Amino acid sequence: MTSDDRLPAHLEVSGLLKLTQALGGFGMVLQKGERDAGTLVILTTNSGKNTRMWERMPQTDGSRYFVPTKEQDPENPGDFEEYVDRRKGQDPDCWFIELDGPDVERLIDPTAR
Template sequence: MTDDRLPAHLEVSGLIRAVEAAGGFGMVLSKGERTAGTLMVVCCNRATLSRAYERMPQLDGTRKWTLTKQQDTENPMEFSDYCRRRGQQDPDLWVVELDIENAERFIDVAVHNS
């Protein structure tokens, strides 16, 4: 079985370029394994709380973007600590910040605001 995934460094580069082309800002917070690394995308914007998404393996073999952490207004530093710890726990993990309104659109995640 072959893995047809795009190499991590190319996916990260593409995400950042797409966000910047749309007028936002993208930055690598932590570099992971160049080819087979996994991604955590931090979506932020001054108008919303930060959200972290990771692609999680599904039972059918696909990998779906899943919200793993959302910033808490009562303890905003907890979110930064979480992102830092995740990067330390998994040396293959890329942590990428996308600073633009509705950043989830770049990873094809629908956001439902209540």
């Protein structure tokens, strides 16, 4: 899929939320972004543990994959929350969604099992 073939953001968000539910998890929109061209930032967690922030990053072959860009430190969870709040303020067109469940990372990371 090229960048021109990308799904509209609201459809991708809707699909990820439904897939999360199908896995027995829970997903929610933390911040709505631009309906069609907004970028996605995804927070994954499992009952508040192992929380990670994922963003699409360009690869050397021109593709774009979700990669973890920040992990919550269990000793200082407030630092992660502050970082996410600052990041939300940087781009109002960006969608922030949270996916909570034991297997949600596999929805965005093909190497996760």
